[in-house]
Amino acid sequence: xxxxxxxxxxxxxxxxxxxxxxxxxxxxxxxxxxxxxxxxxxxxxxxxxxxxxxxxxxxxxxxxxxxxxxxxxxxxxxxxxxxxxxxxxxxxxxxxxxxxxxxxxxxxxxxxxxxxxxxxxxxxxxxxxxxxxxxxxxxxxxxxxxxxxxxxxxxxxxxxxxxxxxxxxxxxxxxxxxxxxxxxxxxxxxxxxxxxxxxxxxxxxxxxxxxxxxxxxxxxxxxxxxxxxxxxxxxxxxxxxxxxxxxxxxxxxxxxxxxxxxxxxxxxxxxxxxxxxxxxxxxxxxxxxxxxxxxxxxxxxxxxxxxxxxxxxxxxxxxxxxxxxxxxxxxxxxxxxxxxxxxxxxxxxxxxxxxxxxxxxxxxxxxxxxxxxxxxxxxxxxxxxxxxxxxxxxxxxxxxxxxxxxxxxxxxxxxxxxxxxxxxxxxxxxxxxxxxxxxxxxxxxxxxxxxxxxxxxxxxxxxxxxxxxxxxxxxxxxxxxxxxxxxxxxxxxxxxxxxxxxxxxxxxxxxxxxxxxxxxxxxxxxxxxxxxxxxxxxxxxxxxxxxxxxxxxxxxxxxxxxxxxxxxxxxxxxxxx
Amino acid sequence: xxxxxxxxxxxxxxxxxxxxxxxxxxxxxxxxxxxxxxxxxxxxxxxxxxxxxxxxxxxxxxxxxxxxxxxxxxxxxxxxxxxxxxxxxx
Numbered sequence: 001x002x003x004x005x006x007x008x009x010x011x012x013x014x015x016x017x018x019x020x021x022x023x024x025x026x027x028x029x030x031x032x033x034x035x036x037x038x039x040x041x042x043x044x045x046x047x048x049x050x051x052x053x054x055x056x057x058x059x060x061x062x063x064x065x066x067x068x069x070x071x072x073x074x075x076x077x078x079x080x081x082x083x084x085x086x087x088x089x090x091x092x093x094x095x096x097x098x099x100x101x102x103x104x105x106x107x108x109x110x111x112x113x114x115x116x117x118x119x120x121x122x123x124x125x126x127x128x129x130x131x132x133x134x135x136x137x138x139x140x141x142x143x144x145x146x147x148x149x150x151x152x153x154x155x156x157x158x159x160x161x162x163x164x165x166x167x168x169x170x171x172x173x174x175x176x177x178x179x180x181x182x183x184x185x186x187x188x189x190x191x192x193x194x195x196x197x198x199x200x201x202x203x204x205x206x207x208x209x210x211x212x213x214x215x216x217x218x219x220x221x222x223x224x225x226x227x228x229x230x231x232x233x234x235x236x237x238x239x240x241x242x243x244x245x246x247x248x249x250x251x252x253x254x255x256x257x258x259x260x261x262x263x264x265x266x267x268x269x270x271x272x273x274x275x276x277x278x279x280x281x282x283x284x285x286x287x288x289x290x291x292x293x294x295x296x297x298x299x300x301x302x303x304x305x306x307x308x309x310x311x312x313x314x315x316x317x318x319x320x321x322x323x324x325x326x327x328x329x330x331x332x333x334x335x336x337x338x339x340x341x342x343x344x345x346x347x348x349x350x351x352x353x354x355x356x357x358x359x360x361x362x363x364x365x366x367x368x369x370x371x372x373x374x375x376x377x378x379x380x381x382x383x384x385x386x387x388x389x390x391x392x393x394x395x396x397x398x399x400x401x402x403x404x405x406x407x408x409x410x411x412x413x414x415x416x417x418x419x420x421x422x423x424x425x426x427x428x429x430x431x432x433x434x435x436x437x438x439x440x441x442x443x444x445x446x447x448x449x450x451x452x453x454x455x456x457x458x459x460x461x462x463x464x465x466x467x468x469x470x471x472x473x474x475x476x477x478x479x480x481x482x483x484x485x486x487x488x489x490x491x492x493x494x495x496x497x498x499x500x501x502x503x504x505x506x507x508x509x510x511x512x513x514x515x516x517x518x519x520x521x522x523x524x525x526x527x528x529x530x531x532x533x534x535x536x537x538x539x540x541x542x543x544x545x546x547x548x549x550x551x552x553x554x555x556x557x558x559x560x561x562x563x564x565x566x567x568x569x570x571x572x573x574x575x576x577x
Numbered sequence: 578x579x580x581x582x583x584x585x586x587x588x589x590x591x592x593x594x595x596x597x598x599x600x601x602x603x604x605x606x607x608x609x610x611x612x613x614x615x616x617x618x619x620x621x622x623x624x625x626x627x628x629x630x631x632x633x634x635x636x637x638x639x640x641x642x643x644x645x646x647x648x649x650x651x652x653x654x655x656x657x658x659x660x661x662x663x664x665x666x667x
Contacts, residue, residue, distance in 0.1 A: 070625070078628040160632035207611050208604045233637035482658065549652075558660055 059211060060201050066192025067155060068176055069220030071169060071183075073229040074262075074441045080169055080183070082155040082176065086138035088129040092122045095148030105149070108141055109133070120148075131174065132156045157183075159274040161229060164236045167287040168227060168266050170387075171274040181287065182225065182439065185385040192220035224441045226262035231255050234549040236267040239523070242542045243269050246528035252289040253546060254422040256520040258511055260445030261426070261435030264519070264550075266290075266419070290384070293392035293415040294524065297492030298474075298535070299509050300411030301357045302428060302461050305349055307372045308360040309457045316460050317344045322355040329403045334358055349464040350473045352489065354410045361409030362402065369405065370397035375452050376424040377434065378416050384439055392416040411490060418507075422522035425509050428462050428486070429517035431455035462486055466514050475508060478540035480548040482558035484514035487543060489535030494527070503527050508539035512547050515559040521547050 042050060071080035088109065097105070097120060106113040109130045119127050129149070133141075138151055157172045159165070170181020178187035195217030200209040235253040243251050255265035272284040286292060308314045325339035336355050340347070348356030361369065373379060379394025393415040400408070407413045416424075419437070426434050432453035435446055453461075465486035469478045474489045487510015493500035509522040523539040523546070532538055633639075644650040 067621075067625075070628075078625075078632050081625045081629050083625050083629065084622055158629050160629055160636060162636075162638075164637070206608065209607060230637065233641075237637075237641075482660070 058200050059198055061196055061198050064195045064217040066194050066217040066219050069190040069222045071223045073225055073227045077229045079161055080159050082157050085132040085154055085156040086151045087131040087154050088141055089150050090127055090129050091148045092120050095120045101146055163271045163273045165232050166271045166274045167268045184387050186223050189221045193218040226438055226441045228264045230553050231550045232265040235265040235546050238542050238545040239267050239269055246538050247530040248525045249527040251525040252418045254289050254419050254522045256422050258429040258517045258520050260442050262438050262442055289418040290386050291388040291390055293390055293417050294505050295492045296411040296416050296421055297490035298352045298410055299488050299490035299507055302349055302488055304357050304360050304409040305345055306453050306457050306461045310453050313363045314345050316346055319344055320356045320359055322353045327355045329406050332403045346464045350467040352474045357409040358406035361406055366397040366400045366405050377420055418522050418524045421509055422520050425520050427452045428458050429511040429520050432458035475536040475540040478544050480544050482560055483512045484560050485512040486510055486514045491535045504533040506533055506535040506538035508535050508543045510543055513559040518556050519550055
């Protein structure tokens with residue numbers, strides 16, 4: 001090929017049309033304008049998207065967990081506390097364990113190796129291997145470095161008092177939410193709200209800067225109960241003893257502070273261990289003192305007497321003829337087991353005469369009695385906020401027949417809960433007024449409650465109730481050394497299938513010291529079946545033991561000489577049913 | 578003019594460096610704060626566990642059992658209790 005010098009190339013002499021040059025220039029400029037526009041758009045007008053993408057590279061949102069509040073008794077002893085535990089979970093697809101690995105995991109977790117392999121062979125994407133392990137054990141699982149096995153922080157609630165205070169406290173579910181008792185009643189206060197915050201993390205995962213707190217966490221509030229754990233233990237252990245001794249089906253004890261209306265102890269049997277709730281029956285779970293109503297029997301008589309005194313129908317020493325020990329109203333007859341003859345109003349209470357109480361009741365209008373029962377708080381729940389609380393049964397006065405009015409005077413045809421009964425006795429332990437009950441400790445107790453009876457009436461009934469505990473009354477076994485005690489027994493037939501059966505509920509409600517009442521204790525024992533079933537034999541000793549122990553624990557000054565009790569050799573007067 | 582520019586450049590440089598070091602110190606302090614807060618949470622957890630342990634050891638059931646069985650204690654009989662009234666002015 002013949003070479004041509006570049007400068008002589010014929011192509012150079014060709015002239016291009018000038019528009020081509022301009023076209024290139026315009027295209028290039030246009031491209032620059034587009035680039036500038038795009039960058040302006042990205043940097044200036046629509047910068048959020050890229051900003052978010054950038055932040056997502058180094059910012060993290062972390063959750064801050066909040067612990068559930070503690071529950072303590074009035075002296076600060078812990079009754080319920082949450083501590084961190086860890087749950088082991090797995091992604092079965094990733095968790096391809098060698099047999100040796102599976103075996104060591106199973107040994108650590110103390111479960112069968114077949115169960116581990118079964119869980120890991122699951123089709124699901126997430127399985128719990130074992131929940132709520134102590135952190136030390138969970139650390140040893142981490143040390144195994146198994147693939148696909150992960151851990152999650154959780155809380156577990158512990159109840160150091162165990163079964164002693166189980167019904168009062170209730171328990172929480174596995175998700176740390178209250179399910180029963182105080183745990184449910186105060187759930188919104190106790191449970192904290194988990195928060196979250198945005199932070200910058202470095203390459204090693206350490207937080208280096210706090211960007212913002214999205215939701216500040218709310219720690220659960222601690223709850224201080226009115227409960228006194230020593231009194232609770234006394235109530236529980238003496239009730240348990242009595243239940244075993246009398247082979248009873250169930251029972252309950254309520255201890256109230258007469259000065260403030262605080263609930264110092266509340267024990268029920270049968271009970272359960274809230275730390276280990278594997279096999280639970282409904283009977284164990286029932287907080288009988290609040291959720292079960294029963295016919296109280298003779299413990300209602302003092303209210304009838306108080307109303308008759310209040311309305312001026314009788315005086316303390318008005319004689320009432322109770323002979324011949326029975327009384328027919330309409331077609332029904334009510335009985336006294338022993339004929340007492342002429343009794344004063346005070347002796348009607350002391351010896352617990354049904355005929356005497358019925359005569360007192362029939363001297364009043366049904367509406368008057370209904371109004372008294374209603375203002376004592378019977379027939380409606382106390383609204384303590386406790387789950388499952390019932391109000392008992394109090395029918396409207398218009399539907400009462402005379403026989404019903406007479407039986408209600410001695411506590412049949414009306415049903416109440418143990419806590420209602422204990423609260424109503426405030427009217428006698430105090431000077432005729434009722435304070436609202438409180439589950440939580442009160443720093444400033446209310447001074448005056450709702451007046452139900454006059455102070456004069458309350459003092460007179462208090463004297464009658466003291467007579468019932470002295471020799472000649474129905475409950476000498478309720479006496480305690482060093483203190484003056486007042487109270488009333490109750491023994492009621494249970495209703496089964498609409499008629500009264502030969503099963504009994506023995507009860508005792510009383511207070512001490514009589515000179516300045518401090519504690520009110522109500523005891524109920526359901527179906528004592530070891531021969532004895534009278535309130536004075538079954539429930540009164542429990543009252544005496546709990547009261548004696550409680551007064552000593554609280555350091556209440558004795559108001560009677562400290563000498564051994566003189567139990568009369570004669571059997572106590574049998575009360576009526 | 579050139580000298581002024583030089584001074585301004587130096588000042589800017591110094592500001593930039595101090596910002597960097599302030600940021601660094603802030604992060605260090607923040608890490609310390611973080612550690613202290615974690616310690617606070619851990620101590621709180623430990624406190625709860627200790628309270629739990631205490632109430633387990635001091636449980637009424639256990640105390641009563643030890644008192645009765647190990648120490649042979651029993652509640653005083655009514656005749657054994659002597660009540661002492663406070664003497665006024667003493």
